[in-house]
Amino acid sequence: MDINFNKNEDHNKLLLSDLKQRFAKVRMGGGEKRIEKLHAEGKMTARERIDYLLDPKAKSIEIGAFVGDGMYAEHGGCPSGGVVVKIGYIKGKQCIVVANDATVKAGAWFPITGKKNLRAQELAMENRLPIIYLVDSAGVYLPMQDEIFPDKEHFGRIFRNNAIMSSMGITQIAAVMGSCVAGGAYLPIMSDEAMIVDKTGSIFLAGSYLVKAAIGETIDNETLGGATTHCSISGVTDYKAKDDKDALDRIKSIVGKIGDYDKAGFNREKSEKPTLDEKDIYGILPKSRADQYDMMEIIKRLVDNSEFDEYKAGYGKTIITAYARIDGWAVGIVANQRKVVKNAKRRNAIWWCNLLRFSR
Numbered sequence: 529m530d531i532n533f534n535k536n537e538d539h540n541k542l543l544l545s546d547l548k549q550r551f552a553k554v555r556m557g558g559g560e561k562r563i564e565k566l567h568a569e570g571k572m573t574a575r576e577r578i579d580y581l582l583d584p585k586a587k588s589i590e591i592g593a594f595v596g597d598g599m600y601a602e603h604g605g606c607p608s609g610g611v612v613v614k615i616g617y618i619k620g621k622q623c624i625v626v627a628n629d630a631t632v633k634a635g636a637w638f639p640i641t642g643k644k645n646l647r648a649q650e651l652a653m654e655n656r657l658p659i660i661y662l663v664d665s666a667g668v669y670l671p672m673q674d675e676i677f678p679d680k681e682h683f684g685r686i687f688r689n690n691a692i693m694s695s696m697g698i699t700q701i702a703a704v705m706g707s708c709v710a711g712g713a714y715l716p717i718m719s720d721e722a723m724i725v726d727k728t729g730s731i732f733l734a735g736s737y738l739v740k741a742a743i744g745e746t747i748d749n750e751t752l753g754g755a756t757t758h759c760s761i762s763g764v765t766d767y768k769a770k771d772d773k774d775a776l777d778r779i780k781s782i783v784g785k786i787g788d789y790d791k792a793g794f795n796r797e798k799s800e801k802p803t804l805d806e807k808d809i810y811g812i813l814p815k816s817r818a819d820q821y822d823m824m825e826i827i828k829r830l831v832d833n834s835e836f837d838e839y840k841a842g843y844g845k846t847i848i849t850a851y852a853r854i855d856g857w858a859v860g861i862v863a864n865q866r867k868v869v870k871n872a873k874r875r876n877a878i879w880w881c882n883l884l885r886f887s888r
Contacts, residue, residue: 533811540810554593554607558631566630571706571728572772574612574627577662581618581625581776588616591648596640603671607632609644615657619784624652627662630706635665637712639675642683649689655792658699660779663716663729664706683711690718699786703775704729704765716765721782723767725775726755731764799856800832822867823848830854836861 555575557563563573572580582588595609610632614625626648628635652659668676668683676683693700702716704724708731716722716731724731732753739745739752751757758764769775806829814821827850828834836852850861 532814536814537811539815540813544810550597551593554597557607557629558633562631569728570771571630571664573631574629574662574664577705577772577776578612578614578616578625578627580773581660581662581779582614582616583618583620586617588614590614591651592644595644596638599640600638600672603638603669604633606638606640609640610635610638611641611644613644613648615651618660619780621658621783621786623658623660623783624648625660625662628665628706630664633666633669635706636667636669637665637676637683638669639672639682641669642676642686643681645686646681646689649686649693652698653689653693653696655794656696656698656790658701658783658786658789659693660783661700661702661715661719663702663704663708663712665709665712666707667709667712687714687718690715694718694720697789699783699789701779701782703769703779704731705772705775706730709733709735721767722765723769723775723778724755724758724765725769725771728771730754731758795858796856797853800853802829802831803834804829806830820866823863823865824867827852827861827863831861832856 557573557575566573591613593608596606600606608629610629612625612627612629615622616625617623618625626645649659651657690700699721700719701721702719702723704716704722706725706728708716708729710733713731713733727750730749730753732749734742736747736749736752739747755765755768759766759768767775767778769778809826809829812821812825812829827836827848831852831854833853836850839849839851846865848861848863848865852859852861
């Protein structure tokens, strides 16, 4: 290994350490005081709910942990977009779980929150995965409500997706574990199964104070839209849970009884580790992204058995195209080759010109 490799390795490991520190901060959501307040109310945090719900020791992956990073500083920030999304296993079935983080503005929806929820639904539809909603939200963040409703890629599309997933036979399960207000109240009701936590969960378009202001009637939130009202009178929810864990146990039981379902059909075999050391990537990647490096060496340390089939290997050499397997999954790879190849620039320009000509 040369000195540049060692310098690159140190630099990239420091970057990784910084990323982990930032992630640790993001995991705290709205901060320790708000987490303590949630616990005092007998509630679990969004991440605690997801960890309890997913099968222990099974693989899971968080989607969009840094969504909202650096945004809305004038409003106090929005860690993870105010919602935690994970793909993992429940009773051996792969699912997507979407949980409002009530420590971030009481789980209110910022514009980015809506986009993250839409992406979670898209993943469920693309991969035909059951989706679980853990609802604990004060509704739309009112100071920014003009930015969340107007476009087709905004808040309202969530309910359209509810209907589409229902038509596709994709199971949707919702647990109301806190506030579920205004427009957000439609999401659990449009799910296949809905449950609500007694004395904690509530569903209504407007709370008791607005009812008093609008029609002069005095009513408490529990009577207006609590668990007993919706399980015994309105029929909006299907199950009443005594606490968070009881609701999550109910979800596990329901998922465990779901029959087999259509899969997305992606090809997978037994996973194999790369034969070359993955940790070498720290030293291969230069400190400056303007510097050259050999993308082939990166790919060899990512793919199973360090094996791949390169497509058009001798053509347009500043772009690598290949077929391979990663963690057993069949994948296609398109990568910029950062290493200078003689005459490659000219050939690549011709390649792109031909592509544009034939695409007209």
